[in-house]
Amino acid sequence: MKEVFVRLARCVGCRQCEISCALVHSESRDIHQAVWERPLPRQRVRVTREGSEYYPLRCFHCEDAPCIGACISGAMHLDEDVGTVACDTARCVGCWMCVMVCPYGSVRIHEGQKVALKCDRCPDEDEPACVRGCPTRALLVKERALVV
Amino acid sequence: MGRLEGRTVDPAALEMLKHADEQGLETAWDRCRAQEPLCGFGNLGVCCRICLQGPCRIDPFGEGATRGICGAQDYSIVARNLIRSIAGGTAAHSDHGRHVALTLLAHLDGHAPDYRIADPAKAEAVARRIGLDPAGKTPQEITREVTLAALRDFSRLEEEPCTWVTSTVTPGMTEKFEECAIMPSNINGAIAEVMHRSTMGVDADPINLIFGGLKSALADYAGCHLSTDLTDILFGTPRPVRSYANLGVIDPEKVNITVHGHIPLLSEIVVDVAREMEDEARAAGAAGINVVGICCTANEVLMRKGIPLATNFIAQELAIMTGAVDAIIVDLQCIMPALKTLCECFHTRLITTIPFSKIPGAYHVDFREERAKESARRIVKLAIEAYRERDPAKVHVPQVKNEVVAGFSLETMLEIFASVNQEKPIRALVDAIEEGEIRGIALFAGCTNTKARHDEGHLTIARELAKNDVFIVATGCAAGALAKAGYMRPGAVKEFAGPGLSRFLERLGRASGFDGGLPLAFHMGSCVDNSRAVDLAVLIAKEMGSDVADIPFVATAPEAMHEKAVSIGAWAVTLGFPTHVGVIPPVYGSSLVTEVVTKIAEDVFGGYFILETDPLKAAQKLIEALNYRNWRRKYSRASLDEAMVAE
Numbered sequence A: 001m002k003e004v005f006v007r008l009a010r011c012v013g014c015r016q017c018e019i020s021c022a023l024v025h026s027e028s029r030d031i032h033q034a035v036w037e038r039p040l041p042r043q044r045v046r047v048t049r050e051g052s053e054y055y056p057l058r059c060f061h062c063e064d065a066p067c068i069g070a071c072i073s074g075a076m077h078l079d080e081d082v083g084t085v086a087c088d089t090a091r092c093v094g095c096w097m098c099v100m101v102c103p104y105g106s107v108r109i110h111e112g113q114k115v116a117l118k119c120d121r122c123p124d125e126d127e128p129a130c131v132r133g134c135p136t137r138a139l140l141v142k143e144r145a146l147v148v
Numbered sequence B: 001m002g003r004l005e006g007r008t009v010d011p012a013a014l015e016m017l018k019h020a021d022e023q024g025l026e027t028a029w030d031r032c033r034a035q036e037p038l039c040g041f042g043n044l045g046v047c048c049r050i051c052l053q054g055p056c057r058i059d060p061f062g063e064g065a066t067r068g069i070c071g072a073q074d075y076s077i078v079a080r081n082l083i084r085s086i087a088g089g090t091a092a093h094s095d096h097g098r099h100v101a102l103t104l105l106a107h108l109d110g111h112a113p114d115y116r117i118a119d120p121a122k123a124e125a126v127a128r129r130i131g132l133d134p135a136g137k138t139p140q141e142i143t144r145e146v147t148l149a150a151l152r153d154f155s156r157l158e159e160e161p162c163t164w165v166t167s168t169v170t171p172g173m174t175e176k177f178e179e180c181a182i183m184p185s186n187i188n189g190a191i192a193e194v195m196h197r198s199t200m201g202v203d204a205d206p207i208n209l210i211f212g213g214l215k216s217a218l219a220d221y222a223g224c225h226l227s228t229d230l231t232d233i234l235f236g237t238p239r240p241v242r243s244y245a246n247l248g249v250i251d252p253e254k255v256n257i258t259v260h261g262h263i264p265l266l267s268e269i270v271v272d273v274a275r276e277m278e279d280e281a282r283a284a285g286a287a288g289i290n291v292v293g294i295c296c297t298a299n300e301v302l303m304r305k306g307i308p309l310a311t312n313f314i315a316q317e318l319a320i321m322t323g324a325v326d327a328i329i330v331d332l333q334c335i336m337p338a339l340k341t342l343c344e345c346f347h348t349r350l351i352t353t354i355p356f357s358k359i360p361g362a363y364h365v366d367f368r369e370e371r372a373k374e375s376a377r378r379i380v381k382l383a384i385e386a387y388r389e390r391d392p393a394k395v396h397v398p399q400v401k402n403e404v405v406a407g408f409s410l411e412t413m414l415e416i417f418a419s420v421n422q423e424k425p426i427r428a429l430v431d432a433i434e435e436g437e438i439r440g441i442a443l444f445a446g447c448t449n450t451k452a453r454h455d456e457g458h459l460t461i462a463r464e465l466a467k468n469d470v471f472i473v474a475t476g477c478a479a480g481a482l483a484k485a486g487y488m489r490p491g492a493v494k495e496f497a498g499p500g501l502s503r504f505l506e507r508l509g510r511a512s513g514f515d516g517g518l519p520l521a522f523h524m525g526s527c528v529d530n531s532r533a534v535d536l537a538v539l540i541a542k543e544m545g546s547d548v549a550d551i552p553f554v555a556t557a558p559e560a561m562h563e564k565a566v567s568i569g570a571w572a573v574t575l576g577f578p579t580h581v582g583v584i585p586p587v588y589g590s591s592l593v594t595e596v597v598t599k600i601a602e603d604v605f606g607g608y609f610i611l612e613t614d615p616l617k618a619a620q621k622l623i624e625a626l627n628y629r630n631w632r633r634k635y636s637r638a639s640l641d642e643a644m645v646a647e
Helices: A016-024 A066-070 A097-101 A129-133 B011-023 B028-035 B040-044 B074-108 B120-129 B139-155 B171-179 B187-197 B206-235 B264-276 B278-283 B295-305 B313-321 B338-343 B369-388 B410-418 B427-434 B456-467 B476-484 B491-496 B499-512 B530-543 B563-575 B591-605 B615-646
Strands: A002-006 A046-050 A053-057 A076-079 A084-087 A108-110 A115-117 A139-143 B241-245 B255-261 B289-294 B309-311 B327-330 B349-352 B402-406 B440-444 B470-475 B521-525 B553-557 B578-581 B608-611
Touching: A016 A046, A016 A129, A016 B040, A066 A076, A066 A097, A129 A139, B011 B313, B074 B139, B074 B187, B074 B206, B074 B264, B074 B369, B074 B563, B074 B591, B120 B139, B120 B206, B139 B187, B139 B206, B187 B206, B206 B264, B206 B295, B206 B530, B206 B563, B206 B591, B241 B295, B241 B309, B241 B476, B255 B264, B255 B295, B255 B369, B264 B278, B264 B289, B264 B295, B264 B327, B264 B369, B278 B369, B289 B295, B289 B313, B289 B369, B295 B309, B295 B402, B295 B476, B295 B521, B309 B313, B309 B476, B313 B338, B327 B338, B327 B369, B338 B349, B349 B369, B402 B476, B402 B521, B410 B427, B410 B499, B410 B530, B427 B440, B427 B499, B427 B530, B440 B456, B440 B476, B440 B530, B440 B615, B456 B470, B456 B476, B456 B491, B456 B615, B470 B476, B470 B499, B470 B530, B470 B615, B476 B521, B491 B499, B521 B530, B530 B553, B530 B563, B553 B563, B553 B615, B563 B578, B563 B591, B563 B608, B578 B615, B591 B608, B608 B615
Parallel strands: B255 B289, B255 B327, B289 B309, B327 B349, B440 B470, B440 B553, B470 B521, B553 B578, B578 B608
Antiparallel strands: A002 A139, A046 A053, A076 A084, A108 A115, B241 B402
16 A cells, blocks of 8 residues: 655645645646636645644545544545545535544535545556655655555 | 657757767756756746745635735735846846947957957947937047947936937837836836835835836846947947858867857957967867857857857757867856856866856856957967867767858848838838738747747747748847758748748849848847847838837747846837747736736737747737737728728
8 A cells, every 4th residue: 555655854845745736636737727727726735834844734544534434425435445535526515524523634625616625645646746746855655564 | 759859859959968868968958857846836926035034925726825924915926026037137138238338448448459349330320329429520439429328328317218218219119118107217227126116015016016127128128229239339230141050060170169158248359369279279180260159149259250050048068068069168148057067077168257157166267358369368278278188989969050141130131121122221121011922020039948849939930920921030049049940041931931921032132132042030149139120120110100019020939038038028018019938937826917918018018928838829829910910000091091081
């Protein structure tokens, strides 16, 4: 199973992961066109700060995910093939229980579409966009077993 | 398309990129990959680093900060960044011009004996244009008056307009600039004002900021124009010359000296001195000395001395990689610091020459006007010394070069037009426009940029416009692209020109007895020489009884890169040219600023930016802009005639 890891000391808080995330979830995937799209593309990662340290906060795809347990419609589920917590937006009814229970604040409300918005770990990409976009390689994607 | 083929359409550059790959040599294209992905905030212009509270960034997707710490909105930040870029360009062009002026003055005062007043007739013409009376004065006196007038455009304290703006545009344009309060009175002052108004806590109004930027842009224009004028006086107004362009001009048998940068004060002298020092080169075992150029220094010495052009901006490293360049002499602007590391892989001497333009590890020959020849000799000696260390095993020169006919100053163009219409030379061009033989005129300007496929935009747009009967003039690295590809040889007319343009150029070529025929694209010089294209446009406008904003004349910079391109683009729009830029400048972070530069500018000045990265679509948009102006001109004339008949 692959997992995205963060090398804390390398994060300079440039927020390029946020831009890359929004772009990969845009229609055009081009910065100069994406800013003109309506609705605007949404990012799933957010850089937070604690003291002098920055941290790109995204969904941890928990093994025992509170959001899945809290989901009343069965939209939030574990995709066992790739090991991600995924939201089937067609089934999402917008009750926001997942948003309430996520201990990291990683599930948010997609205001335009009234569904839960969270990291999908870029299923169609070789590498998640936030990892590819990080200029200091603070974000890494690795086999979980190799790191633990 | 292969990885390397995607980087350039220039066969010589492609060959060298393959060679670089084999040899493990790094190029700008490799470094460009290492920069990816480019910072989204910077790319959109919404990163503000002006005060120490930040850097602040506006979230382009609307989820994060919508204002900076001080409360500046996206439009204030984008506009501030944009006009600071214009001020950077203005500083570069005008300082170049000021440097030439000071050299002329030093010469007149007897401190720069290696120079001469090469074109007294130009001095007289400029004097007349700016309202001085040259009658009964010596060329030295006239030149001094002109030079002092130019320096006054840098130092005027009164609120009077810059002479080099008012004396070179139509009265209607002068009036417009005064009306919009963007007429500069002092070039340095305009730059200072931009830096001031865009600093923390001053101007936050995007429209006001942009108008301040345009004032600086007009100061840039003045700087460019006086630079052209004074350089012509000092080194001669370009006349038609034949030469060659592309990396094949580097001659492995000879000592190769490359002149690179923008200001020809030293390179002109190097060319002369090199001719005198041929024997020393032969003594070192070489067949002679071969001076070639890169960037606008190349354009300056190509236009005036027929020195071959090796390549344009983005390919500068590839010239060194031929292993046959013994010295590269750089002055200022567009010089990649990467040259130093690269020169270490070869015997090539990198020589900086300007006190405020140094590169760590390079040789520095302090160029002084009073000892110009001495400086030049030292440089040529260094090159000959280096030649002895050249490793023949490392020499790899692509056998690609194309014939170039250059030297088309406005004066030369008018001489050619005079062969068709002695009384009013410009009429030759105006008639062709009015009769629909040619659709209009396009100025190709600007740089080369890793964001685009090297030279592709220039060549594609040139082919499309030529096919559609557009008369092409070119400057800077755009001219370099067209020259390298052979679009500046006479044969290109048959190959690419539409029937109208073809007929027009052939008629002109025959009438003027131009040896071998006229080229498809007319090389007007370096980037400061964009002023020559403006002179052409203003002449046409005056002849048509209108302003530049009304005539079918467009500009394109398919691969703009430098701040200088931003300032030129800004004044091109202000003067009334629909101006295409093939890379997206950092303005998209503010829809307001984007709308202003691409649409609203037209309502005020007639000119506007066309931001289009696809060369074919760009060509189409330029043609539409020309069609629209032709239609509007005909329509307004037809309705006028109708009204007169009715009366």
